[in-house]
Amino acid sequence: MPPSSRLALAALACLLAVTARAEAPMRGHGGPVRALAVTADGSRALSGSFDTSAILWSVADGAALRVLRAHDGAVNAVALLPDGGLLTGAEDGRIVLWREGPEPERIVATHAGPVSGLAVAPDGRRIASSSWDGTARITPLDGGPALVRAGHQGGVNGVAFLPDGRLVTAGTDATVRIWPETGAPLTVQLDTPVNAVVAAPDGEIAAAGADGTLRLIRPDGGIRASVEIGPRPVVALALSPDGRRLAAATVGGAVGLVDRAEARVRLTLVGPGLPVWSLAFRGADELVTGGGDRLVRLWDLRTGEPIGPLAMTRQADPLAAFAGDRGAEVFRACEACHTLTPDGGNRAGPTLHGVFGRRIAAVPDYPYSPAFRRLDIVWTPETVARLFEIGPARFTPGTKMPEQTITAAEDRAALVRFLERATR
Incomplete structure (x- = not known):
């Protein structure tokens, strides 16, 4: 075959890789999909899950090309290197580099707590x-x-690099910080914890708020605009390849597609009602999402419709029967990770059905951390109240549970009363 013909076929193969559309969700994870990244040509996606694995997918046909297992906890973050390397970061505090072959190449870095985010510098x-x-x-x-x-x-939930190489961090302390090469950071104080952060090619920063609002921050720290995504916390962000659009996902399952220049939602994607924990653009017109249903889905951004079948019927609100109950309202912050009923199963956290009188780390088939399994606690109204009084990190060292406290004693008591009724 002449060289020109081989080049033409190679170009055609690349084009088909980008434009081929998967016609079914990617199935393979045994837990919520917590992290996503897509290659520049759109042919492959890397997902990380609460099931402690990462999967490299062929997007066009939904096939799992490799299953990566090296972590002792949920894979919360993934990233792709310019040279084809894969990175995974997990609850075990380790960041692992993968290349070809079934085994990881090496551990790149280690934290003293769960890894929550990864970013690759502009220089790669x-x-x-x-x-x-x-x-x-x-x-x-x-x-x-x-x-x-x-x-x-408090915990740092996300990182991003500005085009000039400066680092941006976002945390549970309701701040976004812009770090120079040396010296103190520029601190942007917000009104709510920040769950995710991305940086655009022009240096603008997008911060995902636990109050359901997306904030657009200038490189000098000024807030240019605030965009309301929904009443539920925004937990994941993605930036389109051209930097013009943002996708913001909520624990309620909706994804807002935001025109960054106009600072407004142009399209809302509505899924099956489960949390969307991760996002990545596939070219200009497709979005890849991962969530509580353990699937990796694709969406056509020109129509707002899923690519392939999607059960669009919203699940019934499990808290509807407790309308007006203060304890149920407090539990709203927990429902993304925990179910209450016998058939609810495990999500990011174990089911709470039958929790009172149960020893810690006793739910079958749930991947508790080794440190958590060593604790000697029985869940009672008193121990649950104490958990939220002093925080999970102090009461249950080694937990995977995000750090949170309930400061008002009456709210803790209302939550306990609600759980006593709802988890029987």
Whole structure:
């Protein structure tokens, strides 16, 4: 075959890889899909899950090309390197580099707490990681020493690089911080914890708020605009390849497609009603989502419709029967991760059905951390109240549960009363 013909066929293959449409969700994970990344040509996707694995997918046909297993906890973050390397970060605090073959190449970095986010520097030679240990790290891939960024008063939920190489971090302390090469960061104080962050090619920063609002922040720290996505917390963000659009996902299952210049929602994608934990653009006109239904789905952004079948019927609200109950309202913050009924099953956290009188770490088929399994606690109204009084990190060291407290004693008591009724 002449060289020109081979080049033409190669070009055609690349075109088909980008334009081929998967006609069914990608199935293979045994838990919620917590992280997603898509290659620049759109041919492959990398997903991380609460089931402790990552999967490399062929997007066009939905086939799992590789299953990556090296972590002892949920894979919360994934990233793709320019040279084809794969990165996974997990609850076990480790960031693992994968290349060809079934085994990881090496552990790139280690945090003292769960890894919550990953980002690759513009030069492709460094990575940034965020952790619930309260720090972010910039780690050279050539094995040099890591630069630790500390200062957040709580867990760091996300990291991003600005075009000039500066690091952006976002945390549960309701701040976004912009770090120069040396010296103190520029701190942007917000009104709500920040669950995710991305940076656009022009330096603008998008921050996902636990209050359901997306904030657009200028490189100098000023807030240019606020966009209401929904009443539920925004938990994941993705930026389109051209930087013009943002996708913002909520624990309620809706995804808002935002025109960044206009700072408004142009389209809302409505799924089966389960949390959407992860997002990635596939070219200009498709979005890949991962969520509580354990699937990786594709969406046509020109129509707002799913690519392939999607059961669109919303699940009944499990808390509808408790309307007006203060404890049920407090539990709203927990329903994304925990079910209450015998047939509800495990989500990001174990089912709470029958929780009172149960020993800690006793739900079958749930991947508790080793440290959590070593604790000696029986769940009672008193121990549950204490958990939320002092926080999971202090009451159950080694937990995978996000750090949260309920400061009002009457709210803790209302939650306990609700759980006593709802989990029988």
